[in-house]
Amino acid sequence: REGSLMAQEFDPDRLELRGGATPIGSVLREGGNWGIIASASQNGVLLYQSAGEVSYPVIWTDRNGRRIGPVPITDQLVDLHLSPDQTRAATVRFSDAHGQVVVFDLKRGAQTKITFGEDAWYVAWSPDGKRVAFSAMKAGSTNTNVYIKRADGAGEPELLVSADEI
Numbered sequence: 001r002e003g004s005l006m007a008q009e010f011d012p013d014r015l016e017l018r019g020g021a022t023p024i025g026s027v028l029r030e031g032g033n034w035g036i037i038a039s040a041s042q043n044g045v046l047l048y049q050s051a052g053e054v055s056y057p058v059i060w061t062d063r064n065g066r067r068i069g070p071v072p073i074t075d076q077l078v079d080l081h082l083s084p085d086q087t088r089a090a091t092v093r094f095s096d097a098h099g100q101v102v103v104f105d106l107k108r109g110a111q112t113k114i115t116f117g118e119d120a121w122y123v124a125w126s127p128d129g130k131r132v133a134f135s136a137m138k139a140g141s142t143n144t145n146v147y148i149k150r151a152d153g154a155g156e157p158e159l160l161v162s163a164d165e166i
Contacts, residue, residue, distance in 0.1 A: 058089075072109035079122050084129040088151065092120050092134075101134045103151050112153040118145075125151075133160065 006021040058080065060068040073080075076094035083089065087106055092099040101114035101123050114123075118136035125132055126148070133148045134157075143164050147157035 071106060073104050073106075081123060081125055083125050083151070084127060088129070090114075090123045090125060090132045090151070092123055101132065101136075103132065103153070112151070114149055114151075114153055115157075 004023040007024050008021040009018040010016075011018055058071040058073040058077070060071050071089075073089060073091070078092040078094065078099065080089055080091040089104045089106060091102055091104070093102045094100075098118075099120040100116075101120045103112045103114060105111070114132060115134065115136055118138050120134050120136040123132055123134045130151060131148050132151050133146060135144055135146050137144050143162050145162045146160045148160055149155065149157040
């Protein structure tokens with residue numbers, strides 16, 4: 001529920017839930033299968049990755065694998081893409097349980113939020129580098145929408161396609 005991992009008693013004989021659901025904590029969602037990063041064992045042990053616990057730096061390397069220099073990006077990132085002119089990076093950042101599309105200016109270190117409130121998963125640049133396309137799902141919806149929006153964050157996103165439960 002809204003990024004929280006919930007626990008609720010289950011009656012295996014009646015195959016039904018009992019009582020109310022109890023929040024355990026926020027959980028990081030995994031983009032590969034639109035699930036959560038969690039696993040439960042038969043002996044009752046639960047392992048999950050909380051949102052916000054892990055932050056990985058982004059490192060510039062040349063084609064030979066040598067480090068070129070620091071990149072002003074570090075966070076829980078999914079789907080990182082350089083702009084066509086290689087001055088910006090668009091990514092989905094998980095600073096909480098929901099993904100947000102962010103464009104980073106790699107020269108100045110500035111960042112521009114592209115999405116607000118939706119749960120975003122994938123991002124791609126337009127060939128001219130002026131816009132980004134992204135997939136997102138609004139809270140309470142089963143529709144995945146694909147939008148395009150200006151990379152500087154101005155204006156409203158334009159809906160390209162909407163599909164139920166993909």
